[in-house]
Amino acid sequence: MKYISLIILTLLQYGLASNNLNLGKNVTVSGISSGGYFAHQFHIINSGFVNGAAIFAAGPFYCARGNAITAMNTCMEGKLVSGTSLFSYQYINTLQFSGLIDPAFNLKDDKVFLFSGVLDKVVHQKVTNELNSLYELLGVKELKYVKDLQVAHTLPTLDQGGECTKSQTPFIGNCNYNGALESLRTLYPDRRKENNVLGGTLTKVSQGKYFSSFDIGLYRPLLMEDAYMYIPKYCKDHQCELHIAFHGCKQSLDDIGTDYIDKSGFIEASEELGLVVLFPQAKKSLSDFQNPNSCWDWWGYSGMDYSVRTGQQVRIITDMVKDLLNKNMQ
Numbered sequence: 461m462k463y464i465s466l467i468i469l470t471l472l473q474y475g476l477a478s479n480n481l482n483l484g485k486n487v488t489v490s491g492i493s494s495g496g497y498f499a500h501q502f503h504i505i506n507s508g509f510v511n512g513a514a515i516f517a518a519g520p521f522y523c524a525r526g527n528a529i530t531a532m533n534t535c536m537e538g539k540l541v542s543g544t545s546l547f548s549y550q551y552i553n554t555l556q557f558s559g560l561i562d563p564a565f566n567l568k569d570d571k572v573f574l575f576s577g578v579l580d581k582v583v584h585q586k587v588t589n590e591l592n593s594l595y596e597l598l599g600v601k602e603l604k605y606v607k608d609l610q611v612a613h614t615l616p617t618l619d620q621g622g623e624c625t626k627s628q629t630p631f632i633g634n635c636n637y638n639g640a641l642e643s644l645r646t647l648y649p650d651r652r653k654e655n656n657v658l659g660g661t662l663t664k665v666s667q668g669k670y671f672s673s674f675d676i677g678l679y680r681p682l683l684m685e686d687a688y689m690y691i692p693k694y695c696k697d698h699q700c701e702l703h704i705a706f707h708g709c710k711q712s713l714d715d716i717g718t719d720y721i722d723k724s725g726f727i728e729a730s731e732e733l734g735l736v737v738l739f740p741q742a743k744k745s746l747s748d749f750q751n752p753n754s755c756w757d758w759w760g761y762s763g764m765d766y767s768v769r770t771g772q773q774v775r776i777i778t779d780m781v782k783d784l785l786n787k788n789m790q
Contacts, residue, residue, distance in 0.1 A: 481691065481737060482699040483785055488512035488571075488647045489639075490726070492615045493583060494742075495706030497523075497758035498773070500591065501717075502704070504552060504771050506778060507566035508783075514573040514643035517580055517613055517708075519587040520548040521595040522767050524759035538584035543670035545593035552598070560768035568599040573646040575639060577611030582627050604646050611635055615708070620723040630716040631708055632723050640725030644703065644733055651733040658731060660692040662721070667740065671689065672777040681772050682712065682751050682762065683743035687780065688721055692731045702784065704738045705728065705779075712742050712754035738784070740777055 465720050487510045491499030496518030503513040503522050508559045523544055524531035555561045576588035585607060591607045611615065613624050614633035617640070621632030645651075668685040675681050694700070707720040721727065721739050730737045744754040750761050762772045769775065 470482070473593070477480065477725040480503055481695065481736065481784075484699055484701045485785065486511045487702045487704065487785070488514070488644075489704045489706065490514035490643060490705030491518070491708065492516035493518060493613065493708030494755035494758055495505045495708045495711070496583075498694050498756035499704070499706045501595060501767055502706075502757060502774060502777065503570075504564075505561045505767070505771075505774055507570070508562040509782075511566075511569070512571040512647040514575075514647060514668075515588075515591065516575040516615055516639065517583040517588065518591060518758075519583065520545050522548055522551050522591075526760035526764050526766070527760050529557050529760075532746040535587060535759075536583050537775075538586040541584075541587050541590055543590075545590040545597060547552065548590075549597040555768060560770070561782050564589075564598055567595075568601070570600055571602040571647045571649075572600050572604070574603070574605040574607075575606075575611075575616070575643070576607045577609055577616070577759065578607070579612040579625055581626070582613035596752070596756075606642075609635070611637070611639060612785045615639055615723045615724055617723065620725065621719075629710055630719045630723070631711055632719060638725055638729075640727040641732065643724075644729045644735065647703075648701070648733050648735070651735075658727065660690055660695070660727070660731060661776070662688055662690050665689045665738065665780065665784070667776060667780060670783070672775075675772065675776075679772075681776060682743045682745055682754075682757075683773065683776060684743045687741050688718075688739040689784075690721070690727050690730055690737045690739070692734060692736070694731070695736050698734065700736050702738060702781070703735045704781065706740060706742065706756055707742070707754075709755040712744065714744055714755055737782070740780075742773075 482634035489499040496515040514559040616635035616637040618638040624635035625634040664686040745751040
């Protein structure tokens with residue numbers, strides 16, 4: 461998307477209050493790398509209202525077990541990763557009976573799209589194989605796994621980004637494969653083609669307003685003050701579903717500007733399928749030991765409850781999404 465600044469200016473002219481959205485009750489998520497892990501995490505925790513996930517280059521729930529070394533060795537490089545899916549499945553069952561996540565039976569009727577590039581040496585394919593096995597254990601029947609393309613650790617697009625066979629910034633690859641559209645078509649197989657011309661609006665949505673009174677000082681969330689939301693023109697007059705697209709490490713606004721928003725393909729796909737897309741934004745830490753790469757938390761840097769509904773990032777994004785669904789857009 462080459463003219464995103466014009467779209468922003470158009471929105472600011474009308475103001476957010478004028479966008480009286482009519483959002484459906486169902487939500488889907490997507491993400492790559494840390495965003496893929498977080499999207500999967502968000503799906504498992506909130507399966508009561510999240511009914512589909514598209515996950516690129518990530519592994520199974522609670523793979524890191526709250527440990528950064530395990531995250532790197534097992535959940536990225538794939539060392540001793542075999543059997544992690546069974547551990548995740550058992551842990552999910554424990555959490556659901558404790559009320560810390562939604563009941564796992566919600567997942568059985570969901571649609572899931574998984575992607576792992578053959579050339580991905582950042583999150584090895586055997587890690588995503590375990591994610592696939594986990595969804596099978598959870599009884600997900602509508603499960604599509606693409607794992608035969610010569611793609612590195614990058615979000616595959618039709619014609620945007622860098623070399624498809626290299627894992628390098630902005631981690632968006634020119635792969636002659638429209639990952640955003642293919643994944644969303646899997647999640648929304650019955651959505652008819654609405655439009656393929658960009659004519660919607662992009663707006664900021666506050667994340668900071670959902671920080672609690674405890675989210676201060678050393679505990680201030682590594683989230684930006686604002687997320688972004690793209691609203692197709694069609695969705696201003698018709699009911700649309702909400703899709704949440706989580707960027708990966710080194711893909712936040714601080715890292716690559718709006719590239720993940722305007723080059724990932726999700727905006728174009730949203731126009732074609734009639735979807736509102738929310739782009740939450742993580743924030744890099746000032747210190748190297750916490751989160752210097754703007755990653756989403758899938759290993760515990762925000763607190764040891766990161767993988768349940770009380771986890772700081774999950775709680776904030778959940779509150780924001782539920783507010784949007786209730787049309788409380790301020």
